[in-house]
Amino acid sequence: MIALSPELIAQHQLTPSEYAKIVDILGREPNYTELGIFSVMWSEHCSYKSSRLHLKKLPTRGRLVVQGPGENAGIIDIGGGYVIAFKIESHNHPSFIEPFQGAATGVGGILRDIFTMGARPIAVLDSLRFGRLDDSVTGARNRRILGGVVSGIAHYGNCFGVPTIGGETIFESCYDGNNLVNVFALGVCKKEEIFYAKAAGVGNPVIYVGARTGRDGIHGASMASAEFTEESKQKRPNVQVGDPFMEKLLLEACIEAMHTGAVVGIQDMGAAGLTCSTCEMGSRGEVGVEIELDRVPQRETGMTPYEIMLSESQERMLLVADKGREEEVFQVFRKWGLEAVEIGIVTGDGKLRVRHHGDVVAEIPNRELADEAPLYSRPYTVPPRAGLIPDYPSTKLQRTLPAMLAAPDVCSKRYIWEQYDHQVRTNTVAGPERCDAAILRIKETGTSIAMSLDGNGRYCYLSPREGAKLAVAECCRNLSTVGARPVAATNCLNFGNPERPEIMAQLVAAIEGIAEACSFFDTPITGGNVSLYNETLGEGIYPTPVMGIVGTLKTGEPVTIPFKNRGRKVMLLGGIGDCDDTRFGGTQYAKEFIKELWGLPPALDMEYEQRVQFAIRKMIADGLVESAHDLSDGGLAVALAECCFGANGIGALIELDSDLRPEMLAYHEGPSRILVSTEFPNKVAAIAEKYDIEAPVIGVTIDKGLEIRQRTITLGAWEIAALKTAYTQSFETYLR
Amino acid sequence: MILSPHLKLMKFGVIVFPGSNCDHDAFYAVSHNLGQKAEFIWHDSHSLGDVDAVILPGGFAYGDYLRCGAIAKFSPVMGAVRQFAAAGGLVLGICNGFQILVEAGLLPGALIRNRGLKFICREVRLQVATANSPFTNTVHKGQVLRVPIAHGEGCYFADQHTLDELEAEDRVLFRYVGNPNGSLNDIAGILNRERNVMGMMPHPERASDPLMGSADGLTVFQSVLQAVVKA
Numbered sequence: 001m002i003a004l005s006p007e008l009i010a011q012h013q014l015t016p017s018e019y020a021k022i023v024d025i026l027g028r029e030p031n032y033t034e035l036g037i038f039s040v041m042w043s044e045h046c047s048y049k050s051s052r053l054h055l056k057k058l059p060t061r062g063r064l065v066v067q068g069p070g071e072n073a074g075i076i077d078i079g080g081g082y083v084i085a086f087k088i089e090s091h092n093h094p095s096f097i098e099p100f101q102g103a104a105t106g107v108g109g110i111l112r113d114i115f116t117m118g119a120r121p122i123a124v125l126d127s128l129r130f131g132r133l134d135d136s137v138t139g140a141r142n143r144r145i146l147g148g149v150v151s152g153i154a155h156y157g158n159c160f161g162v163p164t165i166g167g168e169t170i171f172e173s174c175y176d177g178n179n180l181v182n183v184f185a186l187g188v189c190k191k192e193e194i195f196y197a198k199a200a201g202v203g204n205p206v207i208y209v210g211a212r213t214g215r216d217g218i219h220g221a222s223m224a225s226a227e228f229t230e231e232s233k234q235k236r237p238n239v240q241v242g243d244p245f246m247e248k249l250l251l252e253a254c255i256e257a258m259h260t261g262a263v264v265g266i267q268d269m270g271a272a273g274l275t276c277s278t279c280e281m282g283s284r285g286e287v288g289v290e291i292e293l294d295r296v297p298q299r300e301t302g303m304t305p306y307e308i309m310l311s312e313s314q315e316r317m318l319l320v321a322d323k324g325r326e327e328e329v330f331q332v333f334r335k336w337g338l339e340a341v342e343i344g345i346v347t348g349d350g351k352l353r354v355r356h357h358g359d360v361v362a363e364i365p366n367r368e369l370a371d372e373a374p375l376y377s378r379p380y381t382v383p384p385r386a387g388l389i390p391d392y393p394s395t396k397l398q399r400t401l402p403a404m405l406a407a408p409d410v411c412s413k414r415y416i417w418e419q420y421d422h423q424v425r426t427n428t429v430a431g432p433e434r435c436d437a438a439i440l441r442i443k444e445t446g447t448s449i450a451m452s453l454d455g456n457g458r459y460c461y462l463s464p465r466e467g468a469k470l471a472v473a474e475c476c477r478n479l480s481t482v483g484a485r486p487v488a489a490t491n492c493l494n495f496g497n498p499e500r501p502e503i504m505a506q507l508v509a510a511i512e513g514i515a516e517a518c519s520f521f522d523t524p525i526t527g528g529n530v531s532l533y534n535e536t537l538g539e540g541i542y543p544t545p546v547m548g549i550v551g552t553l554k555t556g557e558p559v560t561i562p563f564k565n566r567g568r569k570v571m572l573l574g575g576i577g578d579c580d581d582t583r584f585g586g587t588q589y590a591k592e593f594i595k596e597l598w599g600l601p602p603a604l605d606m607e608y609e610q611r612v613q614f615a616i617r618k619m620i621a622d623g624l625v626e627s628a629h630d631l632s633d634g635g636l637a638v639a640l641a642e643c644c645f646g647a648n649g650i651g652a653l654i655e656l657d658s659d660l661r662p663e664m665l666a667y668h669e670g671p672s673r674i675l676v677s678t679e680f681p682n683k684v685a686a687i688a689e690k691y692d693i694e695a696p697v698i699g700v701t702i703d704k705g706l707e708i709r710q711r712t713i714t715l716g717a718w719e720i721a722a723l724k725t726a727y728t729q730s731f732e733t734y735l736r
Numbered sequence: 737m738i739l740s741p742h743l744k745l746m747k748f749g750v751i752v753f754p755g756s757n758c759d760h761d762a763f764y765a766v767s768h769n770l771g772q773k774a775e776f777i778w779h780d781s782h783s784l785g786d787v788d789a790v791i792l793p794g795g796f797a798y799g800d801y802l803r804c805g806a807i808a809k810f811s812p813v814m815g816a817v818r819q820f821a822a823a824g825g826l827v828l829g830i831c832n833g834f835q836i837l838v839e840a841g842l843l844p845g846a847l848i849r850n851r852g853l854k855f856i857c858r859e860v861r862l863q864v865a866t867a868n869s870p871f872t873n874t875v876h877k878g879q880v881l882r883v884p885i886a887h888g889e890g891c892y893f894a895d896q897h898t899l900d901e902l903e904a905e906d907r908v909l910f911r912y913v914g915n916p917n918g919s920l921n922d923i924a925g926i927l928n929r930e931r932n933v934m935g936m937m938p939h940p941e942r943a944s945d946p947l948m949g950s951a952d953g954l955t956v957f958q959s960v961l962q963a964v965v966k967a
Contacts, residue, residue, distance in 0.1 A: 154855050158886070159796040161757025245755050245799025337754060421857045421886045423942050424794075426761045441947065443764070557947070 004035060012039035018374050025368045033305045033354070034362045038369065040219065040272035040310055041279065044532050047373030050498035051530045054508050057515045062524040064487055072113040072197055072267065073187075074526020076488045078552060080445035083194060085119035086186035088127075088453070088492040088548045090531035094239045095181040099148025103181050104156040104242040108314050110185040111160060112268035115251050116317065118195040118258050119187030122425055123440055124157050126167040126183045127453045127492070127546045131176030133408060133734045138176045143735050145179055152242075153183070154419040159244035160251070164420035165431050166438035167453050171408045174457070177536030182492040182529075184453055184548040188442055195258055197267035197277075199285040199320045199346050204264055206278070206289055206344040207326065209333055210250045210316040213274070214299035216240045217312025246315040246338075253336035254317060260332065262325035269316040275309045276370075277318040278344075279352045283370035290353040291344030293361070305354060305361040320346060380504035383464050383543070389581045392594045397666050397708065398716040400593060401637050404667070405723055406730035407592050410634050415731045430558045436478040436630050441555045448555040450484035455494075457542030458586045459601035464506040464543050466601050468513030473609050473671050474632055475549040476521045480613035481630045481674055482558055483620035484551030489518055491528040491547050496540025498532050506543035507532075514545060520606050523549055562646025564626040568701045569681040570643075574612045575694030576636070576658045577670035578603075588634045589667035602670045608693065609672040615691040616674050624683050625676040637666035637708065639675050644706050644720045645727060651706045651720050654699035662715050666708070677701055746964040747773035748957075749787035751817070751833075753808050754779065758794030758831065758941060765941035766791070770957045779811040788964045789826035790817060792833025794886070794939060804847060804889050805835035814840055826870055826960055827933040831887055834925070834935030843928055843935045844902070845894030851918025855888035859949060861913040862924055862938055866906045869927055870963030871934045874955050880913060881952035883938040885924075890937040892919035892926075902926055909934055 009019050012035055022030050022038050030038060044050060060068040066083055067075035073087040091106025107124060114121045128149060131142040157164045162185070199206070217240035257263055265285065267277045274296070282289040293308050303311075321329045326342060333340035347353070352369060354362040404410055417432040429448060430439035437450040454475040460467030476486040491514060496503040518525055534541045563570075584590060585599030619625050627646075631639045636656075644651045658665050672693075678684050681697055688695030707717040748766040752759045759776065767774040777784060779797075784790055797808035808814070814836075821827050821842055829837035837843045850856060864872050864879045875881070894902070899921055902908050909925035917937075925936030940953030 158855060158888075159755070159757075159799065161795060243799070245796060245801070248757065248796075249754055418858055419855045421855070423857060423884055423886060423939075423948070424757055424761065426764060426942050426945070426948055429947055555947070 004029065004032065009035065012036065013043065014039055018042060021374065025365060033309060034364060036306045036310050037275050037362055037364060040275055041369050042373045046272050046276060048530055049374050050376050050378050050532060051493065051507060052375055053377055054511045057511055058525040059515060059519045060524050060526065062488065062522065065524050065526055067526065069525065069527045072116045074488065074490060075117065075194060076526065076550065077191065078442065078445060078447065078449065081191050082188060082442065082445050083191045084186055084188050084449065084550065085114050085117040086184065086490055086550060087113055087527045088182055088184040088490045088546065089113065089529045090492050090494060091181045091183065092179065092494065092531050092534055095149050096145065096179055098239040099145045100152040101241050102239050103149040103152030105240045105314055106181050106183050107153055107156040108242045108244065108247050109270045110183045111162065111247060112270065114185045114187035115254055116195065116197060116266050116268045118193050119189040120255060121162045121185050121187040122427060123186045123451060124162050124164045124183060125438060125451055125453050125548065126153060126164065126181065127455060128167065128169045129175045129180040129544065130171055131179065132171050132173050135173065142176065149181055150416050150419055156242055156244045158421040160248050161424050163422045163424050163428055165422045165428055165440065166451065169413050169416060172457060172542065174541045177539065178534045178541050180494050180544060182546045184490065186451065186550065188444065193258065195263065195266050197281055197284060198265040199281040199287050199289055200264050201323065202287060202346055202348040204320050204323050204346045205326050205342045206291060206346060207319050207321055207329060207340055208296055208316065208343045209319065209338060209340040211243065211246050211313055212297040212299040213308055213311045214313045215303065215307055215311060218307060218310045240312050240314050242314050249336045249338055250315055250317060253333050253338050257329050257332040260328045262322050262328040264320040264322055266317060266319040269318060271312065273310060273312045279366045279370045281318065281320065282352055282366035286350065288347035288349040288351040288353065288366060289344060290347050291355065293354060293356045295341055295343040297339050297341055305356045309354065378498050378504045379501045380508050381501040383506045383509060384502050386462050386585065387596065387598045389585065389598055390594060390596050394661065395593060395663055397637065397662055401641060401716055401718065402723055402726040404588065404592060404634050404638055405641055406726040407588065408734055409588060410638055411730045412728045413731060414728065430482065430560065435558050435560050436481040437484065439482055439558050446555060448553050450479045450482050450551045450553055451548065452478035453546060453548045454478065455544050455546035457544040458591065458597055460510060460544060461542040461597065462586050462599060462601045464509035465513035466604065468510040468545050469517040470601055470604050470671060471545060471547045472514060472517035472521060473604055473606065475547045476523065477609065477613055477630045479549060479551035480616050481628045482553065483617055484553040485617065486521055486523045486549050486551045489523040489525050489547055489549045491525055491545055493530045494534055494541060494544040494546065495532050496535045503540055510543055510545045517606065521610065559620050559625060559628045561629040561642055562627055563643050563650040563652060563677045563701045564646065566650055566701050566703050568626060568677040568679055569697050570652050570654065570699040570701060571676050571678060571681060571684055571695050572673060572698045573616055573676060573688060573693060573695050574673035575696060576656060576665070577668065577673060579660060579664045579668035579670055584664060584668060587667055587669045589663060604671050611691040611693050612672045612674060615687050615693055618687050619676065619684055624680045625678050627677045629675045631673040631675065632669065635667040635669050640708065641706060641723050641727065643675060645724050649704055649720055650701050651704050652699050652701050654708045656698055656710050658710065662710060665710060666715065744773045746788040746961055747775065747786065749775055749777045749784050749790040751777045751790060751792050751813055752779060753795065753797035753811060755797045755799055756793050756795035758939065762791045762793040762830065762941045765944040765954070766957050769944040769954055770961060772961060777813060779813050781813050782816055784816045784820050789828065789960050790820060792829040792836050794831030794833060797832055797836060804832060805839035808836045809840040818842065821933050824932050826963065828871065829935035830941065831937055831939060834937055835889065837933065837935045842933050843926055844898045845892055847889050848891045848893050849889050850891050856916055857884065857886040858916070859884045860916055860938060862910040863913050865908040865911050868906060869909060869931050869934065871956050871959050872909060873959045873962050881955065882950040883940055883943045883953045885916060885938045887937055891917045892923040894920065905929065910936055
């Protein structure tokens with residue numbers, strides 16, 4: 001018996017008061033195995049102990065919400081008897097330590113969250129953030145991490161057979177020692193075939209299926225709940241190894257087993273492995289679970305109860321079957337060549353009881369373990385403020401636009417997404433970079449869904465609340481720009497150390513911003529993930545909430561970004577907008593050309609934003625626009641250039657009636673703006689008027705070239721090929 | 737007699753190996769887009785039943801951990817595929833299916849890592865190299881089709897003798913326009929000597945519906961239908 005010294009308790013990242021609570025729950029001192037079990041379940045990663053109090057502020061109900069937060073994924077009704085299950089998860093820490101496997105198992109984990117609900121995964125999107133690729137000190141490492149992460153995502157998703165259809169990739173020094181890998185997955189199933197991670201029926205068998213348990217990933221959840229230090233790089237054995245082929249078999253076998261009707265409840269073994277799946281299923285079902293570890297299939301010999309319970313080996317599931325029908329389940333798993341072993345039973349005493357060689361090695365009440373983790377109201381002050389407005393010189397648009405299009409954040413990421421199979425399952429109506437949102441048809445219902453991921457750490461650093469609202473607004477705008485109605489959201493909250501009051505302040509403000517915007521746009525949050533302690537050596541990341549929002553639309557040819565025909569009017573829904581020095585400090589222009597971050601993010605008027613979105617959806621429904629593209633990073637100039645990159649080389653002549661300084665006019669990032677080209681400017685104007693939004697005609701499409709004038713003064717005129725080369729050919733050069 | 741537009745004239749079999757992931761896509765293309773009968777055939781079957789043509793779909797059979805297709809060739813169903821091919825049945829290997837047919841010796845050559853060493857998913861242009869096959873009888877030689885590729889190991893490789901033979905016997909089915917993966921002679925698809933077994937790395941099933949960006953791939957399945965109906 002190992003004595004539990006204060007040092008050992010501290011190593012398990014449990015505070016003295018948390019330990020006292022454990023003793024109180026058990027009515028005795030825990031043993032070593034129980035200490036390990038508590039430490040993972042009560043880690044920040046599993047228990048959300050710093051964020052739970054504030055997450056309650058998020059709107060989670062809605063007409064279409066079938067399942068909100070608390071399950072493995074959120075579920076939305078899409079009509080026709082079908083539902084979609086979706087969620088976003090982070091795998092930030094593992095991807096920094098071991099980029100390939102860290103990212104691969106991030107994909108694997110979120111896919112299991114989807115199919116454990118009974119839904120077949122049909123889409124993955126990812127939001128990636130890395131340190132600067134050109135940094136003289138960290139650049140080489142950042143390039144290596146990027147390469148590993150992208151290969152890892154490709155390896156897992158491609159083999160599993162799920163299309164990776166979109167996302168975002170951003171570079172910023174604050175992610176140097178702390179890259180972000182957020183993966184969104186979505187699946188579809190019949191409404192009556194949803195499964196829940198709930199144990200039920202005293203005496204029912206508890207069955208372990210999938211890969212064997214090894215010593216990999218022990219304490220992964222706790223690792224994700226601490227800041228990085230130099231020693232963290234030695235934690236490579238804490239990162240799991242993924243096997244997408246095993247996962248593919250597990251998917252097929254689980255779905256087939258579910259269809260037998262013999263499965264009562266099912267949960268994947270992700271963070272905290274067997275520990276989490278047993279006590280959570282028990283807690284949700286208000287029952288006990290008793291397991292015998294000797295029966296757990298093991299990859300290695302001599303594993304201790306502690307190791308078996310805490311292992312995060314991948315591609316494993318736990319299910320509860322109807323007593324007497326377990327053979328039907330075993331038969332399916334045999335067909336797919338997978339191990340399925342009865343390791344225990346459901347009991348009536350509400351306890352998680354773990355035996356090893358017949359001896360009880362842990363006995364803990366499920367509900368207290370799973371749902372009564374400490375809850376902290378951590379003190380928060382105010383978020384840190386950015387610097388003052390710097391003096392900055394005027395520049396020539398003629399020169400800056402090609403440079404802006406070549407910037408790592410702005411340029412085409414084709415290099416990345418061509419490594420992802422984005423078409424498998426033949427549902428991809430619009431894959432990467434084709435429209436502002438990715439679009440999938442749902443064969444089963446004849447309708448389509450659109451998805452977008454958005455976050456902006458710079459905006460959120462300047463104002464976590466406004467930045468978070470802007471992320472929600474942009475995500476919804478991306479969906480509206482393809483004609484989809486946003487219906488529900490998931491979020492991944494990436495922040496620094498919550499024990500620092502100014503970081504906690506960022507988290508609280510961002511959650512409140514998301515709550516406000518998601519309520520306003522009627523996109524309830526159905527689940528998500530919080531990743532804290534994203535700090536290395538005391539340096540926190542920018543607060544980076546990433547939104548994933550899903551919308552619904554009719555199936556049909558999508559309205560894509562590029563101009564299609566010459567002689568069409570180019571109109572700017574929402575108008576040119578306004579900006580000042582304060583609101584210019586968070587833009588891509590400030591980042592690329594002034595190399596500073598100051599002031600406030602662009603101003604958002606949510607009422608106006610919503611009217612712009614209603615208007616574009618109406619225009620698309622009426623078939624009035626040939627192309628549509630919302631303005632985001634890099635503002636009007638970048639959006640205009642991107643509209644010129646179609647196959648037929650159509651360009652535009654633009655005349656802007658504005659008194660803004662030229663660089664502000666070209667690059668300010670005021671929201672609520674969408675560029676369209678149309679054959680029917682009067683009808684577009686009529687709809688704009690109906691929704692009370694500006695929609696100036698700012699130019700006309702032409703055979704070749706892009707020219708931007710401010711009234712009569714030419715700010716820049718380019719051959720499209722030159723701009724396109726900067727946009728499409730730059731990314732690879734940064735990796736050399 | 738009035739022919740129903742939904743008349744089912746033939747039946748495709750789609751083989752499912754553990755790890756196949758384009759099986760549903762191939763099934764959908766021939767059943768929904770082409771409008772013919774289709775059924776899945778599990779990898780441990782010893783018979784193909786009454787199918788008129790069989791598709792080995794894309795994916796990662798058995799995880800492809802050893803070498804693409806190297807384990808799948810030992811599947812029980814491959815014996816049935818061999819017999820079916822020997823009896824003149826039409827066999828289509830798409831992507832991983834092509835790799836399996838090559839490993840099984842039903843087609844010559846090998847498929848090795850793409851020259852760029854990366855997985856590539858993109859639409860490519862394919863030139864029809866011969867219309868003299870049951871897979872290209874509805875298109876004409878030289879016609880260019882838009883069909884996507886999605887593979888990491890699709891670089892077609894063979895010794896000079898084999899290449900010469902393929903060319904001399906008009907057995908190159910498709911060539912890339914703008915070679916994406918380093919395939920010798922720009923080869924994207926080939927035929928066996930008897931011209932009833934084909935393998936191609938691009939995915940015609942993904943280009944069988946205009947909504948997916950192209951319907952050019954459907955011509956492959958239309959050709960098979962034509963060949964079966966005429967036979």
